[in-house]
Amino acid sequence: MRYFVDEEVLEFLVSRGAGCANSADHLLLTRTRALQAIREKSLTPDPTFTDHLCTAPGLTLARMLAILDVPDAARAARWPVPDLREVNPAFTRQFIRQVQVSDAFHQCRCALAPCAPELLTGPPVLRSRILPDRARTVLSATNVGAESPPETLLRLVLADLAPGLRTQIPVFRSNGKLLTSADMGWSDQAVYIFYDGEHHQLSEQRDHDSEVLAELQRNGGQVFRVTAGQLKTVAEVNKLREMVGDALGL
Incomplete structure (x- = not known):
C-alpha cells in the first residue's frame, strides 16, 4: 500500500x-x-x-x-x-x-x-x-483498466449512470494510428471521460489533449476532462454526474 x-x-x-x-x-x-x-x-x-x-x-x-x-x-x-x-x-x-x-x-x-x-x-x-x-x-x-487512484474514484461515481461503461477506450487518428486511450466512457454513445492530473498542465501535454479533443469531436464525440476538484465533495460529484448524465440523454 x-x-x-x-x-x-x-x-x-x-x-x-x-x-x-x-x-x-x-x-x-x-x-x-x-x-x-x-x-x-x-x-x-x-x-x-x-x-x-x-x-x-x-x-x-x-x-x-x-x-x-x-x-x-x-x-x-x-x-x-x-x-x-x-x-x-x-x-x-x-x-x-x-x-x-x-x-x-x-x-x-x-x-x-x-x-x-x-x-x-x-x-x-x-x-x-x-x-x-x-x-x-x-x-x-x-x-x-484503472491506471490511477483518481481514475478508480471517477469510475465509481459514474458507472451507475448507464450500462456499458468501458475503460481504456482506444482513440485513433484519421490515418488509423492509435492516438491515445480514453480513461473511460460509453463508446456506443460517443461519451468519453478523461481524468486530468497535474501533468496535463504542461504545454506539450495540453497540445496532445487538444489533438485528442479535436479527433473525438470530429466524430461527434462528447468529451469531459475531469480534475481533482470535481471529485472532492458530494456537491461537485453530483454536478459532474448531472453533466455526464445529460450527455448520455438521461
Missing part, C-alpha cells in the same frame, strides 16, 4: 514464537502459526535474493483489504478520499480505498479480469479480518 502513501505500513508475517517487536512505525509484524504453509505458496520476486519471499497474490490482496477495513484516523489524514455515501450508500472512505487498492493490484499484475473472491484466501487467523461479502463487493467493483 506504500504505492499510495509513503507512510503506509510494510507488513511482515512472522512465527507465533518470534522474539521480535515492531522496531519502526512503518513496520507491522503479524504473528501466525501458519508461516510454513504461507512460505510454501510464496513468491520469490528477485532470483538474486532467494530468501526474500512475498506472500501469494490472493493473500497479499486479502491482507491489504483487511487492513483498510479498520478505520484509522492517521490514514484518513494522509490518504484523503471523499465520503460519498450520499451518492451511493456503499461509497464509504474505506470501500473507496479498497477498490483503489484492488484496481492497482490487478493493474500491476497485468490481470485481464478481477480475480475470483475465493482466491482471497489464507490461514484463518489472517483471513478472518475481512468478511467474504466485503471481498466480493470490492472485487465486483474492481476494473483492471
